[in-house]
Amino acid sequence: MRVRELIAVAALVACSKHHDAPVKHLESDVVPRAQAAVTIDGNWEEPEWSHRAWRAQFTGSDGQLARPSSEIRVLHDDHDLLVALYAADENIETRDAFDFAAGPVSLRVDATGKLTPAVPGVRAKAGLDEGTLDDARDDDEEWVIELAIPLAQIGPSPVAIQAARCDVPKDNVQRCGQWSGRVRLE
């Protein structure tokens, strides 16, 4: 997919989700600078993630919103690209993971926050909300990955980003969703 198409997809996804939402950067590919500190601890309750971050929902191969739902939110500070990867998931398992790439940095991060490969300087933490890892007897809700990737490793803006996730819910059918596009840093 060419760069222009990637940007168009990004804008389309952002618009489809947020056409009724009063938030900045909705129709933009600009990743805002965080105005307050974001702690990489797997707990994305900092208001920056909800009120300021650039965001997009994953889509499936049918072009519809991915099921199970996934979402990416992105900020940056002076040192790092800050990424939140959200996964709705009725059965959270250690093997569940996001594949993520920003510029030349490509990695896989699982539901425990484990990075593969371990990239020097990259930090990741996982958080489970109302979830139990590797226990299918109950219904889970969601897990979140917070990532910090040194800007020095990503290269100059704009940055090509790819994020994807496949999941196998309790019906044992694998479903995948992804988002890809190019963003500019504020």
Add this chain to the structure above:
Amino acid sequence: MSDLRFAVVGDTRPPNIDDISGYPTSIITKIWQDIDTESPAVPFVVSTGDYMFASTNGTQQLSQLNLYMGARSNYHGTQYPAMGNHECTGATASNCGAGAADGITKNMADWMTMMLQPIGISKPYYTETFTAPDNSWSAKFVFVACNAWNTTQSAWLTSALSVPTTYTFVVRHEGDSALSQTPCSASSSIIAAHPLTLKIVGHTHTYAHYASSKEIVVGNGGAPLTSGNNYGYVLVTRQANGNLLVQEKDYQTGAVLDTFQITPTGAGA
């Protein structure tokens, strides 16, 4: 009411706390519009809880409820809402109400003001009863507030379920799979000791039918989907023979994705 027909909607919240930008307004609006245009008309809707994701010490309760009620205004019938854990603190284990561990949170107070007060309900748990004009059938809907559980509600539940009706529906946010995490696990034995047609729950953001436990999960009302089901709602329609037809519908296509029939005892028909 000439015949028994109602819809079920459940779980409408953004992914993150105080995340009003992520509120699924367009999805829940479409769901209510779909229900409003059903033919024959749907006179009332029961909802399974979780209308917000707001921190109890924050200020987004009313903002998110206003988005919900704005969507809800597309439907011209009556809505009977159950309380979800997000109408307490957000935690499945939370317990709200006067004297309860979490007290009366702003989430709970604003939810009751916005959604229960307009239909004349003053407690988070209540019963609604419908009867055929010729008294040929009656149906009670018993709304359990798992996250406002106390001995008073426990006694009320026993009493409410003891009233004989043709159909008994228990509407509770948390389903059986999550009940052990809630303050109201005792509701399970009370319900088991009384006649039951169908247990209607949410909490899990999907649609599911568990025939063996007479339970449907309707949690696909806009909250991030946890499985492969799409957003949608459920229609329940009484048939001429007294059985109930249950249909789960996709909110985009209107396609019926699941359908089954049950007798008044909840057995498969």
